[in-house]
Amino acid sequence: MNRNRRDISLGIEEIRDGRRRLDHNPEFAALVKDKRVVIVGPARTLLGKNQGRFIDSHDVVVRINDVLEHFPPSKDLAADIGTKADVVYCNQVILRKNILAEEGITRKRFFQICSDANVRSFVCTNNSLSYDVSGRALPSCPKADRSVMADFRNLLSDGQAKASLRVVYGASEILIRWLGGNWGRTGFVAILDLLGFGIRQLTVTGMTFYHGGGHLFAPESADLHPQRNRDGSSSLSPSGQGHDSFLEIEVMRLLMEGYGTRLTVDDHLAKILETSSPEGITSDSLSSFS
Secondary structure, eight states, X not given: OGGXXXXXXXXXXXXXXXXXXXOOOHHHHHHHTTOEEEEEOOBGGGTTSOOHHHHHTSSEEEEETTGGGGOSOOHHHHHHHOSOOSEEEEOHHIIIIIIISOSSSOHHHHHHHHHHTTOOEEEEOOTTOOBOTTSOBOTTSOGGGTTHHHHHHHHHHHTTOSOEEEEOOHHHHHHHHHTTTOOOOHHHHHHHHHHTTTOSEEEEESOOTXXXXXXXXXXXXXXXXXXXXXXXXXXXXXXXXXXXXXXHHHHXXXXXXXXXXXXXXXXXXXXXXHHSOGGGGGOGGGGGGO
């Protein structure tokens, strides 16, 4: 990471200054460009903070993965996390299993929540580049996921949903390079992708990059670790690649430096960014998590 810091910083400047466009999508650009946007992660650090009104005051509220399964939030939870869900970023497994196969939410309830929360866009993060920017499956796409984009678009159309679907390519491709072959978690892909659309202000809350704490909607889950999945299993494959939030923290620091006041985070994440040691990435003490 240290060898690549300058290259990453230069890449961030190109995106920030509009000299490099990630994905071209006029419909999505019209939704977020020049807007105040907040990404609301699913970390338990949101609880008791009474941020709901602040979150909903933004022009665009972005939520992550299986959040619609837990909507509408109870009155007490809404006081902490808000009620709006203009954009939902999720991976293809969420689209395939939780929505299309109805393992997480029935279609009837899915469409009702989309209407009630006024969801305007679903964004597949395409973390490991299974699809091109149009949603066409690439050779690396697992067989089970090859028709997911077409099937989900058909679902939205058949249900007369107002929401559209787009597939991330540019942000995911860049992050794979910046993270040394690892791929960004859904929330991190969302951060870079949104910054690539010329938004006026991006606020990140309820996100810890898996540094301790737990998942808001999975109280039984173990404490989150930067190199583990939500269920506690390793997020790295036998080859040593996968999700690595130690590396994401390093890139996030560079994004904060590059974007200045246009990118802000809540107090909990700010403390993580200040105190997490860059040396920890290569420490022998972490070898058991690889």
